[in-house]
Amino acid sequence: MDAQTERCAHCGSPSTDGGRFCLNCGAELGTEPTDPRIFPSSSDTAERVYDLPAYAAAAGRPGARPLDSLTAEPAYLAPDPGGRRPGPGPGLWIGVAATMVVALLLGGYLLLHGGGDQGGTTASPLVPHRHHTRSSPASPAASSSSASASSSSPTVQVKGPPTDVAGFALATAPSHAPAGVDFAGAPVTYVAANMVDGRNDTCWRTPGDATGTELTFRLDQPTRLTRVGLVNGYAKIAYDGGRAYDWYRGNRRVLSVAWVFDDGSSVSQTFVDDRAMQQIAIRPVTTSSVRLRITAVSPPGRGPASRDDTAISEVLLLGRTG
Numbered sequence: 001m002d003a004q005t006e007r008c009a010h011c012g013s014p015s016t017d018g019g020r021f022c023l024n025c026g027a028e029l030g031t032e033p034t035d036p037r038i039f040p041s042s043s044d045t046a047e048r049v050y051d052l053p054a055y056a057a058a059a060g061r062p063g064a065r066p067l068d069s070l071t072a073e074p075a076y077l078a079p080d081p082g083g084r085r086p087g088p089g090p091g092l093w094i095g096v097a098a099t100m101v102v103a104l105l106l107g108g109y110l111l112l113h114g115g116g117d118q119g120g121t122t123a124s125p126l127v128p129h130r131h132h133t134r135s136s137p138a139s140p141a142a143s144s145s146s147a148s149a150s151s152s153s154p155t156v157q158v159k160g161p162p163t164d165v166a167g168f169a170l171a172t173a174p175s176h177a178p179a180g181v182d183f184a185g186a187p188v189t190y191v192a193a194n195m196v197d198g199r200n201d202t203c204w205r206t207p208g209d210a211t212g213t214e215l216t217f218r219l220d221q222p223t224r225l226t227r228v229g230l231v232n233g234y235a236k237i238a239y240d241g242g243r244a245y246d247w248y249r250g251n252r253r254v255l256s257v258a259w260v261f262d263d264g265s266s267v268s269q270t271f272v273d274d275r276a277m278q279q280i281a282i283r284p285v286t287t288s289s290v291r292l293r294i295t296a297v298s299p300p301g302r303g304p305a306s307r308d309d310t311a312i313s314e315v316l317l318l319g320r321t322g
Contacts, residue, residue: 162226166196166317169217169290177205177309183240195315200275201236203313209252210310215292217317224286225319228259229279232271234311243304248275250305254312255296261287268295279316290317 007014013024021028173192180188190205192215206213233253238245253273259282260266267282292315300308 160320162318162320164316164318165219165223165321166217166315167198168220169196169317171196171204171315172216172218173204173206174213175206177207183238183245190311195230195312198314200231200313203234203236203311205234205251205309205311207309209297210254210294211297213294213310215294215312217290217292217315219288219290219317221321222286222288223317223319223321224284225261225282225290225317226284227279227281227316227318228267228269228290229277229316230254230257230271230292231275231277231313233275233313234309235275235313245305247305247307247311250301250303251307252300252310253298254294254310255298256294258293258295260291260293261285262289263287275313277314277316279318284319 008022008025011022011025013022171192176192177190179190182188190203192204194202195204195215196217204215232255234247234251236247238247254271256268256270258266258268263285265283265285267280269278269280271278294310297310300306
């Protein structure tokens with residue numbers, strides 16, 4: 001190419017002075033532009049910065065807008081040759097999808113919970129009904145305030161099979177033998193509570209002949225009793241030095257009693273020499289306490305376990321509460 005018509009490859013300006021550098025942009029004549037944003041090259045990855053005008057004309061792309069600096073990212077170089085406008089990017093679609101999800105969640109919440117204070121009705125929580133098999137004493141104020149409610153919704157009482165309620169009773173006796181120790185040195189007591197502790201190897205015991213003695217069992221609430229009974233002696237066998245001490249045979253045993261209830265009725269019961277629980281069925285009676293009157297006892301036993309004491313190991317009170 002003739003020097004007078006040579007054009008700068010960087011800006012496209014003609015060079016007529018025959019010099020080495022372009023008079024318009026100052027670039028060296030005969031060199032190609034090296035800015036990778038205008039003339040990309042897969043082999044040149046080094047970062048370069050030029051303080052030059054844009055090279056759109058040199059790139060042969062008429063109509064492109066020039067850049068202020070090659071250090072700034074070009075937002076737009078030239079329109080697409082096909083005349084097509086760029087479509088929306090993925091960020092727009094993500095935003096639309098997020099908006100739809102929020103709208104669906106909000107609509108579902110308003111559908112289920114109503115629109116706030118708009119006069120709508122809300123369902124009350126379901127509360128299961130409770131059936132009480134045992135009732136506790138109420139104060140006079142509580143009884144008077146709930147009288148009208150009880151008339152419209154009576155309490156449902158579920159009655160199960162009869163159970164031994166002696167364990168809920170408070171047992172008292174006019175006297176008992178003093179405490180002692182067993183052959184192992186452990187303390188032993190003979191109080192009335194031993195008759196309702198569920199153990200046959202403990203007992204209430206009192207010195208001498210206990211005929212005429214009356215024991216009392218106060219129940220925690222009125223109970224409809226159907227059976228009564230007791231273990232009529234000290235049903236325990238102890239061992240010391242290879243010798244057995246049968247306290248059931250050694251102490252006095254109860255031979256007969258009278259069971260007395262709140263309504264004044266009573267039931268008599270007799271016993272045989274048997275360390276097991278001896279019980280009888282009675283005509284059902286509702287009572288809050290039971291009095292046990294001892295009407296006859298045996299003489300003391302013989303041998304090393306002989307004691308002049310009257311004993312009862314356990315009492316049975318079978319019935320239903322409520």
